[in-house]
Amino acid sequence: MLVKAKQAKPSMKLKTRLTLGLCLLGLVATAAQQFGWESLAVAKSWSRITSSQEPVGESRQLKLSSTSAAPGSEANLPLTFSADGTESRIHFSLRFPANALLKPRVALTDELAAAQLAVNDSLLAQGKLGLEINLPAGVTLTKGDHKILNVRFTIARQAGTVALPVEFGDEPVARGVWNDKAQSVSTGFVSAVVTSAPGLEGDVAPRPENGNGTLSVADWAQVGRFAAGLDSLNEGSEFQRTDCAPRTAAGDGQLNIADWVQAGRYAAGLDAPTMAGGPSAPVASIAATASTLAPEQQARVVRVVPATLNRGQQGNVALELTSQGNEFAVGFTLNFDPTQLAFVRAVAGSDATGASLIVNSNDAANGRIVFNLSLPFGQKFAAGARQVGVVTFTVRETSTLNSTTLSFSNGSVVDELAATLATTFTAGVVTLIPEINQTPRLTSLSPTTINVNSGNLTLTVNGANLLDGSIVRVNGQERATQYINASQLRATLQSTDAEEPGSLSITVRTPDNVVTNALTLNVVNPLPTITSINPNSAQTLGSGFAMTITGMNFVPGAVAKVGTTNRITNVLSSTQITVQIPNSALNTAGTFDVTVTNPAPGGGTSNAVPFTVSSPKPIPRIASISPTSKQGGTGAFTLTVTGSGFVNESIVRWNGADRVTTFVNATQLTAAITADDIATAGTASVTVYNSPPGGGISAAQTFTITQPPNPVPVLTTLNPTTITAGGAGFTLTLLGSNFVQNSVIRIGGQDRQTTFVSATELRTTITAAEVANGGTLLVRVFN
Numbered sequence: 001m002l003v004k005a006k007q008a009k010p011s012m013k014l015k016t017r018l019t020l021g022l023c024l025l026g027l028v029a030t031a032a033q034q035f036g037w038e039s040l041a042v043a044k045s046w047s048r049i050t051s052s053q054e055p056v057g058e059s060r061q062l063k064l065s066s067t068s069a070a071p072g073s074e075a076n077l078p079l080t081f082s083a084d085g086t087e088s089r090i091h092f093s094l095r096f097p098a099n100a101l102l103k104p105r106v107a108l109t110d111e112l113a114a115a116q117l118a119v120n121d122s123l124l125a126q127g128k129l130g131l132e133i134n135l136p137a138g139v140t141l142t143k144g145d146h147k148i149l150n151v152r153f154t155i156a157r158q159a160g161t162v163a164l165p166v167e168f169g170d171e172p173v174a175r176g177v178w179n180d181k182a183q184s185v186s187t188g189f190v191s192a193v194v195t196s197a198p199g200l201e202g203d204v205a206p207r208p209e210n211g212n213g214t215l216s217v218a219d220w221a222q223v224g225r226f227a228a229g230l231d232s233l234n235e236g237s238e239f240q241r242t243d244c245a246p247r248t249a250a251g252d253g254q255l256n257i258a259d260w261v262q263a264g265r266y267a268a269g270l271d272a273p274t275m276a277g278g279p280s281a282p283v284a285s286i287a288a289t290a291s292t293l294a295p296e297q298q299a300r301v302v303r304v305v306p307a308t309l310n311r312g313q314q315g316n317v318a319l320e321l322t323s324q325g326n327e328f329a330v331g332f333t334l335n336f337d338p339t340q341l342a343f344v345r346a347v348a349g350s351d352a353t354g355a356s357l358i359v360n361s362n363d364a365a366n367g368r369i370v371f372n373l374s375l376p377f378g379q380k381f382a383a384g385a386r387q388v389g390v391v392t393f394t395v396r397e398t399s400t401l402n403s404t405t406l407s408f409s410n411g412s413v414v415d416e417l418a419a420t421l422a423t424t425f426t427a428g429v430v431t432l433i434p435e436i437n438q439t440p441r442l443t444s445l446s447p448t449t450i451n452v453n454s455g456n457l458t459l460t461v462n463g464a465n466l467l468d469g470s471i472v473r474v475n476g477q478e479r480a481t482q483y484i485n486a487s488q489l490r491a492t493l494q495s496t497d498a499e500e501p502g503s504l505s506i507t508v509r510t511p512d513n514v515v516t517n518a519l520t521l522n523v524v525n526p527l528p529t530i531t532s533i534n535p536n537s538a539q540t541l542g543s544g545f546a547m548t549i550t551g552m553n554f555v556p557g558a559v560a561k562v563g564t565t566n567r568i569t570n571v572l573s574s575t576q577i578t579v580q581i582p583n584s585a586l587n588t589a590g591t592f593d594v595t596v597t598n599p600a601p602g603g604g605t606s607n608a609v610p611f612t613v614s615s616p617k618p619i620p621r622i623a624s625i626s627p628t629s630k631q632g633g634t635g636a637f638t639l640t641v642t643g644s645g646f647v648n649e650s651i652v653r654w655n656g657a658d659r660v661t662t663f664v665n666a667t668q669l670t671a672a673i674t675a676d677d678i679a680t681a682g683t684a685s686v687t688v689y690n691s692p693p694g695g696g697i698s699a700a701q702t703f704t705i706t707q708p709p710n711p712v713p714v715l716t717t718l719n720p721t722t723i724t725a726g727g728a729g730f731t732l733t734l735l736g737s738n739f740v741q742n743s744v745i746r747i748g749g750q751d752r753q754t755t756f757v758s759a760t761e762l763r764t765t766i767t768a769a770e771v772a773n774g775g776t777l778l779v780r781v782f783n
Contacts, residue, residue, distance in 0.1 A: 059084060060083065060087070060188065061187065061189075061190060062081050062082075062168070063079070063081075063190040064077050066192040066194070066195070067192070067195070067235060068196075068197045068237040069155055069194070069195075070199060071155050071159040071196050072155060073154070073250075073276070073277040074152055074153070074155075075152065075153050075154075075236070076152050076280055076281050077150070077153075077166060077192055078147050079147070079149035079150070080146065080148070081145070082146075083146060084185075085141065085142055085143035086140050086179040086185070088134070088141075088178060088180045089133070089135070089177065090133040090148070090177050091131070091175065091177075092131060092168050092169075092173060092175045092189070093120075093128055093168070093169040093171055093174075094129045094151065095166070095168075096129075096167070097127055097165070098127035101154075102155070103153065103154045104129055104152070105151075105152040106129075107152075108133070109148055109149065109150065112146070114136055116133070117132070118131070120172045122172050128169060131149075131173060133148065140180050153166075153194060155194065161196060161197060164195070164196060166192050168189040175187075197236075199237060199240075199241055200241065200266075200276060201262075202241060202242075202262065202267070203215055203219055203276075204222045204226070204233075204241050205218040210237060210238055210241075211241060215263075215266040215267050219266070220260070220263045220266075223242055223260050223263035224260045224358045227255050227256055228358045230360050235280060235281045236280050236281075237280070239279070239281060240278055240279070242263075243279060244262045244263055245258035245259045245414070245418040245419075246262075246420070247271060247417075249278060250277035250278035251278030252278070252279070252283070253278070253279035256331055256412045257330065257372050257412050257414055258418045259418075260331070260358075260374060261328060261329045261374055261416070261418040264374065265377070265416075265417075265418060299324060300322060300323070300423045301321070301426055302319065302322075302330060302413065302423055303319075303320055303425070303427075304317060304319060304320075304334075304406040304407075304429075305317065306428050306431070307430050309395045310433055311399055312394075314392055314394050315392070316390050316391070317430060318387050318389070319334075319349065319371070319390070320349075320388065321381060321387075321388045323381040323385075323386050324421075326380055326421070327380060327413050327414075328381075328415050329372070330373050330389075330412075330413050331371065331372040331373070331411065332408045332410060333368055333369070333370050333409045333410045334391065335406065335408070337405075338364070338365060340396060340401055340404045340432065341367075341394070341430070342395075342396055343369055344394055345392045346359045346389055346390070346392070347390050348373055349386070349387030349388045349389045349390055351382075351386035351388065352388050354375070354376050354379070356376075357373045359371055371389055373389060380415075400436070400465065401438070402432055402435050403429050403430065404429070404432065405430075406428050408426075438465045439465060440463065440464070440466050440510055441463050441465065441517055442461060442506070442517055444462045446460040446462070448522065449522045449523075449524055450493070451523075451524060451526040451553070452498055452526065453495075453498060454498045454526075455495050456495055459472065459490070459492075459506070460488065460489075461506065461508060462487060463488075463516065464486070465486060466485075466487060466489055467510050469483065469510070469511035470510050471508065471509045472489055473508065473515075474504050474506060474521075475504055476507075479492060479493060480492045489508065502522075502523050503523065504522075504523060506519045524601040524603070525598040525600070525601065526555070526598065527603065527604045528551060528553045528554055528598050528603075529552050529553055529606055530551040530606050530609045531550050533609050534547065537614065538612075538613050539586070539613070539616055540587065540589050540615045540616070543586075544580070544581050544582040544583045544585070545581055546579070546580055547579045547581050547594075548578055549578070549594065549609075552575055554574050554576070554577050555599070555603070556571055557571075557599040559597050560577060560594065561596075561597065562579065563592035565585070567579045567580055590612075590613055591612050592610070592612075593609070593611075594609045594610070594611050595609075614693065616693045617647050617690040618690065619645055619694075619695065620644070620650060620688040620695075621645055622641055622688055622701050624643075625686055625703060626642070627639070628702075628704065629704035630678050630703075631678075631706045632707060634678065635675045635678075636672065636674050636677075638671070638673070639686070640669075641688060641701075643667060643688065644667055645690065645698075646665070646667060646669050646690075648663050651689045651691075652670075652671035652687075652688055653687045654686060681707040683704055683705065684702070684703040684705065685701075686703050687701075710783040711738035713736060713737070713739055713743055713782070714737045714738055715779070715780065716736045716737070717734075717735040718734060719732070719734075719735065727768065727771060728768050729767045730765075730766055731763055731764070731766075732745075732764050732766050733761065733763050734761070734763070735760060736760060736762075736781065738783070739756065739758065739760060739783075740756070740783055743756060744782045744783075745762055745764045746782055747764075747777050747778065748778055762781065
């Protein structure tokens with residue numbers, strides 16, 4: 001059965017994701033024997049746990065994450081859903097060994113806080129739990145991965161080392177995922193395993209074996225690396241073994257200096273080994289504040305000793321513990337401003353001789369180092385002010401502040417028994433010298449000039465010593481501001497700031513109400529642009545009219561010019577103006593540039609658009625055409641038209657249809673006449689057309705298309721060629737070439753009624769009387 005469970009059917013296109021090794025197979029089999037599962041269930045579990053058998057390319061997936069924990073402790077399995085952005089309901093059941101995984105608890109994550117979770121525990125005794133997750137109406141999951149649910153079990157104390165499958169099933173709730181249209185959508189379901197892993201608190205080395213059943217200095221060192229953040233650890237049994245303080249609770253869900261000390265006590269044999277337990281994942285910490293501490297506890301302080309450092313040089317900052325005499329180890333994260341200071345090193349202080357120190361500087365570029373220090377067992381810090389560490393920094397030459405603060409986070413102090421001691425952590429100020437001028441000041445604006453009516457623009461304000469929370473002001477009025485850094489702010493101007501040309505005073509007010517120097521932002525008229533004019537032409541000696549000019553960036557005071565003369569202008573909007581064109585402007589024919597000029601400041605003259613004033617065109621007259629006739633069917637030719645009143649736009653028309661025309665001069669045109677125009681004998685009307693203004697159509701000239709001469713017919717075949725005397729009348733077919741419509745068949749010198757079929761075929765009728773007697777008939781064709 002186990003071999004079969006590992007095989008995939010050849011007919012299925014599946015992707016297999018191996019999640020557990022062969023050792024897990026043995027653990028599952030062991031669990032089956034220990035807890036009395038049926039062999040069929042074992043094989044089925046292995047199939048579902050070992051491989052994810054969903055179709056290749058299935059992007060929608062509901063997945064349980066495997067975990068491990070010690071017997072008698074809690075195991076947490078996160079449930080992740082990979083969504084495509086349309087899902088609104090997720091239903092399924094979980095199957096698990098009910099006598100090994102106890103007290104199942106489920107809780108939605110904060111991401112699905114608005115969803116409704118329905119739990120069906122009617123088959124819980126059989127190890128089956130049904131769950132229904134329903135999002136509010138109209139709400140769907142966004143595309144991507146979502147951690148939607150946490151499933152927790154308590155592992156039975158008698159479980160031992162065993163792999164416990166948690167699988168998806170269909171009882172008491174059938175599996176299914178539906179979209180917002182209530183349509184079922186295809187989904188892959190990936191099961192998981194809870195590994196029951198007995199072990200010892202603090203037994204974490206070597207990795208990745210997850211301990212070796214003994215406690216040594218290697219375990220102490222590895223827990224120290226975990227506590228300092230130098231190594232990442234896995235949730236589950238590894239987290240449980242690492243989180244070994246406080247000892248009485250088998251951990252508290254937090255990794256800090258106390259766990260390192262407790263691991264050291266185990267390694268040194270100061271405490272008897274303890275079976276692993278406690279939280280299998282991190283839990284939120286509850287920090288004590290100074291106001292809640294007893295007076296003696298308030299006196300225990302870890303602080304940054306104020307120091308003065310020189311710019312561009314290295315300097316030391318001391319870390320001091322005000323001890324009560326029972327402190328054994330100190331751990332914390334030291335935070336600093338990486339734009340002002342660069343971390344060099346950290347060492348144990350003068351009062352921590354012989355101490356073990358772990359420093360994690362991996363995040364120093366972001367202004368964070370982890371400092372964990374522990375005395376040798378049997379030693380404690382003496383009561384009073386004790387130097388526990390010294391941190392060396394280089395003050396950056398680019399530093400802009402006269403002082404910077406060093407602060408603590410994640411701090412803890414413990415005694416030799418790994419018990420956490422309530423402590424106050426106090427930040428300290430480092431003074432940077434020589435002092436620099438920190439008065440905020442403005443140096444430049446971008447842009448320095450904006451156009452009238454430019455709308456809501458972003459103004460970049462550059463300067464020095466600008467503070468977060470500073471506000472840009474325009475003529476004393478505050479505007480929405482974004483702090484970028486100490487040398488730059490960005491503000492959003494309002495449309496009312498640029499309603500008319502002029503200048504704006506730009507200042508900045510700091511959070512402490514200091515107002516900077518002022519810079520000037522100029523508001524100027526834009527350069528206008530013309531896109532069209534209407535009308536764009538007129539006739540000489542016509543009546544005056546109003547011309548409409550369309551474009552952009554027109555401002556009050558804009559003036560339109562036609563040719564060299566300014567005209568009365570009415571600005572209707574930023575995109576349209578009207579211009580009065582008087583009668584006098586139409587006295588002379590020609591083309592005149594139309595422009596618009598916006599006044600200063602800024603402004604300028606637009607692009608030019610042509611306006612044409614033209615004289616009325618004459619009525620064309622034809623004196624002659626050449627040639628005046630052509631034989632039909634002789635092909636295309638050029639017709640020459642001679643007369644008067646011809647212009648560039650004159651068109652020769654053939655029977656009223658325009659022909660391609662070439663203007664030669666005011667008395668001559670040529671036109672291209674096509675072969676189709678003279679295919680048939682007859683006459684054609686030739687005229688000349690001049691378009692308005694003025695113009696018209698000339699009188700017509702007649703062009704004659706003559707009939708072409710008939711060709712000499714050629715007779716090649718008769719059908720039939722022989723008949724029997726005395727027979728009936730029949731149709732005689734003549735085949736040949738050059739036959740025409742009026743071709744005539746002659747038989748015995750007599751013209752016969754002839755039917756023209758084509759240029760190669762004629763027909764006539766022979767009566768019975770004509771073939772009553774034998775003889776020969778002479779047949780000819782005449783054109």
